[in-house]
Amino acid sequence: MSEIGSEVLVIGGGAAGMSAALPASARAKVTVVDDNPLLGGQIWRAELGKIRSPEAKLLIESLEAGKITVINNAHVFGPDSYGRLLAESPDGTIQLKYEKLVLATGARERFLPFPGWTLPNILGAGGLQAMVKGGLSIENKRVVVAGTGPLLFAVADYLKAKGAIVVCIAEQAPAATIRRFALGLWRYPTKITQGTAMRIRLRDVPYLTNSWITGCIKSSGSSNAITATISRRGKTVSLDCDYVACGFHLVPSTELASVLGCRIEKGVVVVNEYQQTSVANIYCAGEPTGIGGIEASLVEGKIAGLSATGQTDAAREHFAERDKTRRFGKALNSAFALRAELKRLAGPDTIICRCEDVEYGRLTEFPSSREAKLQTRCGMGPCQGRICGAATEFLFGWEPGTVRPPIFPVKMENL
């Protein structure tokens, strides 16, 4: 077991984490720990070593060149009893000592269960994208992209560029809401540019609003082909495809903050204006404080990195910019709010917890996630409720249960 000490320890090497590390390194000894082989996070993770965004390139280069220690391939799985964090790496456990901690743990996709969602080839939108990045051939495969949020566009765009036939994008949000959201984007010129470019590339892909997936079955025949049914303005449409890529917007990853005792309200880590959590020496930036997109992550990261190293005046200079990104985040989250119909997709036999095979029908009698967990094992599997927790929160209004370490599965000898 090795030990690494830092004045500022940043967990997460995505936009928020990198953006925090850089200004902090002007004043302190900084370490960035990331669970991936490469920095960049979900948005910027270098595609086969080639990074496109100049902003990301700059941050990654500065980080790798500077006096910041970067530890890749290390999963932080919880605190130990001595105020250190423990991370599992290919070389065993690393004990991470810190004075100040910045949590930049990002977000993940929300999945909602519908009949058939556990069939093979029905994947998370970001998950399918990652598999294609990892080498899965998608060329000439028919893909239905369904769910909600701007991520659907980005995924469709990516898959199309890799040769997929995107059958349609089924967006559950109403057309009028999305129009209103798009009109509000004039304040954020870069988003317009990105969005317009994508829209042009996807011009032959039907973008169906007010439309959501209601079920999937295996098509008759031998292959993994799927027939997906979509509810579209009150009518049911059947679509044949090879893959369904689903994503119902994003859920903040707050597990680490939670096991460290930081206050969490309505699914997000509570922070003050300096991005400081309820635990004095722990800061938090980016999606865990509320889904806000990459600009929010960058500016919150900067503020967290500056504040953690006592550069509060410099931090204040970014407050106005952050307010702007927060307004965007708010507009984003309300535009892509989940409609009530989605609560009624699952049937009694629909699996809700994939790790433990718990069906919807077995959960309806319980008043809370804790009781459901104890009596049905819902959320007790290796994913630690990361998938079903967000679903049951939406379906039943359950508060997520207590997070127990390790927050990721870890080899017993590395505990």
Place this chain on the structure above:
Amino acid sequence: MSFDVAIVGGGLVGAACAASLSERGQKVVVIESTGIASGTTAAGMGHIVVMDDSEAQFALTRYSQMLWDRLSPELPKLAEFENCGTIWVASDDEEMDEVRRKSAFYAERGISCEILDECSLRAAEPNLRQGLAGGLLVEGDSVVYQLFATRFLIEKAKRNGAELIVGKKALEIGANAVTLSDGTRVLCGRVVNAAGAAAAELSPGLNISKRKGHLVITERYPNFARHQLVELGYLKSAHGSATDSVAFNVQPRSTGQVLLGSSRQFGAEDGEIDHEILRRMTARAFDYMPALRDLSVVRVWTGFRPATPDNLPYIGRLPEHDNIFIAAGHEGLGITTSLGTGELIADAMLGCEPAIPIEPYSPARKVAEH
């Protein structure tokens, strides 16, 4: 509303009391402060085991195990009742002597068991390391998913008219009423204090202290272990000692998961994971079963065993209180002994002849520290 019996505590012991009493026609209410099976029951292993610490412990564990076996055909699949047997693992010749003594003890009392030598131990459990001396296979022991079993017993009691109050804490146990945190008084003819680690708060005078334990559960590795495995040094190292200790204790779950214990700590009040003792516990386990090192752990948790000084639970009438009964202090054996406890409480309350003598567990007994 008024009940014949109010049971304070909705853990497995309280649920068993509710099932036994309601089956005998008593109008029962179970009062549970947080959630059914959410305290010590939730933290336990679910091992149903016959023990030979003392005659009284043997009698209660044996009686309870027979009740579990009788109940098992009724248990739904989700209760994961599995008659996997226990192997008491001996690491050296001295412990093999203990195997023979234990075997003789069980054999005299009609418990079927088999002495394993080094070879047959390895054949029975290929993941144990080479060079262990042998072990004792006790075939009748089982495991159960105690959380579901608790719920099953509560449902059974409800079918016999029992009611359930969840989310209100019992603050005071009186002669004919239990006062709840919201001020309500639940009127009842008699009370059973089955509040586990909290029982002494409600019935002062009981000598129940908390012994903290850690458990680790892995992802699914079907057939990694086939029996409940317990090191024979367990009694020496863990029971009766006033210092913190760890022991090798592995349980195969029917899900294919491996559950690993055990640690015992006195005086630890908070439920936080103690990494030092956790590492001692896993190190001990690796010594017996090196392949555990590579298994992927999904959760670690802690719990508190309600321990009495003589390692026997309190079951029976509270001295000087005609209407108050105690069913608490089951330490690490509450899952096993729950069903026997329920029956003994019902016998004591209704004046029936118990299947085994109840006196050794009397709350009035003088308990000597040892």
